[in-house]
Amino acid sequence: MEQLRKIIEHFDFVGQYQGAEECVTGHINDTFILRYQFEGGPRRYVLQRINQHVFHHPPEVMQNIGAVTEHLRAKILARGGEPRREALRVIPTQDGKLFFHSQEDEYWRAYDYIEGARNYEQVENPLHFYHAGRAFGQFQYLLSDFPAESLFETIERFHDTPKRLADLLQVIKADPLGRVSLVSREIDFILERSADTAIIVDLMEAGDIPLRVIHNDTKFNNIMIDDVTGEGICVLDLDTVMPGSALYDFGDCIRFGASTAKEDEPNLNLVSLDLELFREFTRGYLEMAREFLNPVELEHLAFSAKLLTLETGIRFLTDYLDGDHYFRIDHPQHNLDRARTQLKLVAEMEAQMSVMEGIVQEILTGDLKEGA
Ligand code: GN1
Numbered sequence: 001m002e003q004l005r006k007i008i009e010h011f012d013f014v015g016q017y018q019g020a021e022e023c024v025t026g027h028i029n030d031t032f033i034l035r036y037q038f039e040g041g042p043r044r045y046v047l048q049r050i051n052q053h054v055f056h057h058p059p060e061v062m063q064n065i066g067a068v069t070e071h072l073r074a075k076i077l078a079r080g081g082e083p084r085r086e087a088l089r090v091i092p093t094q095d096g097k098l099f100f101h102s103q104e105d106e107y108w109r110a111y112d113y114i115e116g117a118r119n120y121e122q123v124e125n126p127l128h129f130y131h132a133g134r135a136f137g138q139f140q141y142l143l144s145d146f147p148a149e150s151l152f153e154t155i156e157r158f159h160d161t162p163k164r165l166a167d168l169l170q171v172i173k174a175d176p177l178g179r180v181s182l183v184s185r186e187i188d189f190i191l192e193r194s195a196d197t198a199i200i201v202d203l204m205e206a207g208d209i210p211l212r213v214i215h216n217d218t219k220f221n222n223i224m225i226d227d228v229t230g231e232g233i234c235v236l237d238l239d240t241v242m243p244g245s246a247l248y249d250f251g252d253c254i255r256f257g258a259s260t261a262k263e264d265e266p267n268l269n270l271v272s273l274d275l276e277l278f279r280e281f282t283r284g285y286l287e288m289a290r291e292f293l294n295p296v297e298l299e300h301l302a303f304s305a306k307l308l309t310l311e312t313g314i315r316f317l318t319d320y321l322d323g324d325h326y327f328r329i330d331h332p333q334h335n336l337d338r339a340r341t342q343l344k345l346v347a348e349m350e351a352q353m354s355v356m357e358g359i360v361q362e363i364l365t366g367d368l369k370e371g372a
């Protein structure tokens, strides 16, 4: 924490510093909540150290975030919203930069803390998940006229699932820690589904699914839920805002939020898909996105949930076999536990696929009836 004091001097925070707590829920960056006292009242900021093993060019990440948050701010203002609560606000450094680059070659950035709201590790109230659907749908909508070509690709081919599979095959071949023999069942399960990995990228290549500016990391804990209204007021974690398919955002949010268990639950009997939560999120998302999604996208919503779950399972397993360099772990099997929950959830989704598709249809035709 002594080191933090040296870092925070470089930012344009107002008030008297009171202390800091580390927030350990993200898997990538290091996050601290700073407490200040300003004009007699408490005030908080978020300070983060950007993980350079994951993000090779932090200044590009911050340039994207600066431009995206400005765009959101203007849109929110124009429709009479409250930009301070509905969009992240980067706190500049004393010399007006979006980040602080330390002598130790670390990159730090800061945001205002959004008060009167919190994020959740698991969905506790289905209505929150409905509102998360609306918020992520709206996020895509607000960015639909953002100049996509001006964004840096902060992580190359982020949701290119065949590439993720190729990375897994490569680490299986190298087997640097001799862990491959421990996970042959998981590997077989993934290989049996290798044809699935290309479905969305092929449709994008063919021009049937458009490139849009999307969030790319729509975990339910990346959204601030208002303490009073339960609405999803602000989307966090903008490091991976880049062009991609809208389906990646939809599928990833179902993967994390509609699971009946935590992402690292060791007891797989507890892991399944909550269809009610699937319905709630889909309802909220489509209220916002129905207008701009094309028929091929709508047709693949249910499938995208399975694809993103499979992809994340592949990524966790790859990191486990590779020696856990990417995702933060708390114990040696952590990435394996995570990979297993994802693969269990894939199997559950396969068993429920026609029900999921039916729910999407019901919501879409319900919309049509209401609109008629
Ligand atoms: C990482 O940082 P966090 O926890 O929001 C990861 C996502 C994964 C997720 C799995 C930049 O997200 O892609 O889906 O873990 N972010 C990055 O929990 O790789």
Ligand code: MG
Pocket: 026, 027, 219, 221, 222, 237
């Ligand atoms: Mg996050």
